[in-house]
Amino acid sequence: MGSISEDIHVLPKCSPFEVVEDDDACLSAMLLCCGPMIYTSVLKSAIELNLFDIISKANPPGVSASYVASKLQTTQHPQLPRRLDRMLCLLASHSLLICSTRTNEEGVIERVYELSLVGKYFVNDEKNGSVALFSTFMSHQKLVDAFNNFKEVLSDCDNGLYMKVHGMPVYQGIQSDPAWNNVFNKAMANICTIEMKKILEKYKGFEGISILVDVGGGIGQSLNMIISKYPSIKGINFDLPQVIQHAPIYPGIEQIEGDMFKSVPTGDAIILKAILHNWSDENCLKVLTKCYKALPQHGKVIVVDFIMPQEIQHTKADKMITSFDNLMFLDSGVERTEKEFEKLCKCSGFSSFEVVCLAFSALGVMEFSK
Numbered sequence: 001m002g003s004i005s006e007d008i009h010v011l012p013k014c015s016p017f018e019v020v021e022d023d024d025a026c027l028s029a030m031l032l033c034c035g036p037m038i039y040t041s042v043l044k045s046a047i048e049l050n051l052f053d054i055i056s057k058a059n060p061p062g063v064s065a066s067y068v069a070s071k072l073q074t075t076q077h078p079q080l081p082r083r084l085d086r087m088l089c090l091l092a093s094h095s096l097l098i099c100s101t102r103t104n105e106e107g108v109i110e111r112v113y114e115l116s117l118v119g120k121y122f123v124n125d126e127k128n129g130s131v132a133l134f135s136t137f138m139s140h141q142k143l144v145d146a147f148n149n150f151k152e153v154l155s156d157c158d159n160g161l162y163m164k165v166h167g168m169p170v171y172q173g174i175q176s177d178p179a180w181n182n183v184f185n186k187a188m189a190n191i192c193t194i195e196m197k198k199i200l201e202k203y204k205g206f207e208g209i210s211i212l213v214d215v216g217g218g219i220g221q222s223l224n225m226i227i228s229k230y231p232s233i234k235g236i237n238f239d240l241p242q243v244i245q246h247a248p249i250y251p252g253i254e255q256i257e258g259d260m261f262k263s264v265p266t267g268d269a270i271i272l273k274a275i276l277h278n279w280s281d282e283n284c285l286k287v288l289t290k291c292y293k294a295l296p297q298h299g300k301v302i303v304v305d306f307i308m309p310q311e312i313q314h315t316k317a318d319k320m321i322t323s324f325d326n327l328m329f330l331d332s333g334v335e336r337t338e339k340e341f342e343k344l345c346k347c348s349g350f351s352s353f354e355v356v357c358l359a360f361s362a363l364g365v366m367e368f369s370k
Helices: 016-048 051-056 065-070 080-093 132-138 141-147 161-166 170-175 178-202 221-229 281-294 316-330 338-347
Strands: 097-103 109-115 211-215 234-239 253-257 269-273 300-308 352-359 363-369
Touching: 016 051, 016 080, 016 132, 051 065, 051 080, 051 109, 065 080, 065 109, 080 097, 080 109, 132 178, 141 161, 161 170, 161 316, 170 178, 178 221, 178 352, 178 363, 211 221, 211 281, 221 234, 221 253, 221 269, 269 281, 281 300, 281 338, 300 316, 300 338, 338 352, 338 363
Parallel strands: 211 234, 211 269, 234 253, 269 300
Antiparallel strands: 097 109, 300 363, 352 363
C-alpha cells in the first residue's frame, strides 16, 4: 500500500474558459429539458391573447405589462400585470420582444416591451404574411399526441407517425376537423406570402415564360403573386377538385382540377413549390415524369423546397431544415440534399439540374431543365 500522497489522484485544474464553457453546456442541457415545452405554451398563449398585435399597435412603441394587460379581453385582477410580465420576459429572452426599463409616473422602475424583427412575424398581417397561425396549427392536440409517440418512426417504416397514432393520414386528419383545417389553410397562405415575396426578390427565372403551370398550387396564391410581377405570363393553377373549388378568381389564372399522379397540364414551365418534400422518391419520380411529358423541348420545372445540408452546423437555417425534416415523419415525406434532388432530376429524364438561388439561406429554388 502506498503513501497517502500516492493514493490521492489530484484532478487537473480547469482554465476559466473551460469552466465557462462547461457552465454554458450545462445550462443548454437543462434548457433543452424544460425550455421547449414552456416556451411553446407561452407562445401559444401569447398568440391566442393577441399580445403581439397589442404591442405592435402601441404608439409610441415600448409598453409596460400593465398597459398590455389593460387591453386584454380577460378577467382583470391585481396580479394580471405581474403574471403577464413573466410571460413577456420569456418572449424577450427568445428575441421575440425587445425589453428595456423606464421609471413610470409613480417613480417605480418597470420593464417595457416592443416588437423585435422576429416578433413582427407573429403579428396578424395578411398582406405581408405571418407565422402566428402556423404556430397555432402546430400546437393542435392531435399533433402533440402524435409527436409524443415519436420513437415509433424508428419501428414502423410503412406508416407515417400520424397514421400510427390516429389511424388515418395526416392530411385526412386535418380535413376531418373543419376548424383545424381552416387554421391550416390560412397558415399555409400566410407562409406562402412570406416565402414568395423573398423568392420573387431573388429568382429571375420567371422572365420569358409564356405559360406557367403551378402543380399542387392550392388556391393559386403563389401563382397570383408571380403573375402580379410578370403580367405577361398566363397562369394555370392545378390541384385536386376539393382544393380548386375554394380557389378565388384571379386575373390571368385558369383553375384546372386534376391529379398530378395521372397527368399535368402543358406549359412552358412548371413550378412545384413545397410538393416533393411531401412524397417518397418513388412518388416524386411519378410526378416529375408527368411534368417532363407536359413540357416542350427546353422546358423546365422550377422546384422550390428546403435543401438539407450534407454537414449539419449550428445555424438557424440548419435547425429549421432538420426540424421540418423530422416534421415530415407525420406522413411519408422527407427533406432532401442537393445531390438527392439532382438524382431525382436525372432519373425522371431531365438533362440538367441547377440550384439557382436560396431564400432565407434554406429554401432552394432549383431548375430541372428538359
